[in-house]
Amino acid sequence: MPELPEVEVTRRSFAERIAGARIEAVEMGKPLRWPLGCELVTLVGQRVLGVRRRGKYLLLDLERGLLLVHLGMSGSVTFYAEPGPAGKHDHFSLYTTQGVLRLNDPRRFGAVVFAPDERSPQAQKLLGRLGVEPLGDAFVLDDFCQALKQRSAPIKQVLLAGETVVGVGNIYASEALFLAGIRPTTRASKLSRPRVARLHAAVRQVLLRAVEKGGSTLRDFSNAQGESGHFQLEAAVYGRAGQPCRLCGSPVRTIRQGQRSTFFCPVCQKP
């Protein structure tokens, strides 16, 4: 479900409501991808100072340490003003003085990990290899160009890996490459500078637009207040196999790359 736009929309939907809240209790369901990494008593009594985002991670800053929350494939965070019963796939709940934060994650590829500090090994194990933030000033064309020159893998997979630029998942990778007119199978190192420039702009544009639209609703995305997004209404290629390209009318094609589906227009996107 969640790529950068969904995570950012989620963050915005509860950051202000949880800021300043004191943690009163913690409840865990089935195991997630990684163990929490601390005793529950470490969390209880602490205030949540704020919520940041790094790539697809939500970072909940506490008075002593932080919680790294990842939504995996099927996770979503909801912040309830009133405490109710935990749902079937609610596997992590923070009961605070201002409401209850729950991570609901049927497939349990997500995780909540405590780290004493952002520079600690616990945090760096997850954040240490992440690429640059695509919507920040550090996403510079020259650097992007240089980084892609080093990589011989198909550009789609380089985007997905998140070591060059973070936040681009399976939907937005296909969308950005369509916007840039680049075939997903093209080796990253083979892209000319002008084409990298198009991709650089496309990645920013697609993600920014998706954030503005409130995230994708391809299946069931909704933010922490239960509101759904509208990006899927305008997907150019993702999920549109066989349907006419919105630019040239030829059928959108789908292939598999690294166990993931890729969608592209064989006419508009050049190798």
Next chain:
DNA sequence: CACGGATCCTGATGGC
């Protein structure tokens, strides 16, 4: 070391 494949897990969907 960079790449490609297998893998964790549950639920939805479609064919027979």
Next chain:
DNA sequence: TGCCATCAGGATCCGT
């Protein structure tokens, strides 16, 4: 209706 195969927004680990 049941049963089976396939697919799903992620990212790590492992063999080559």
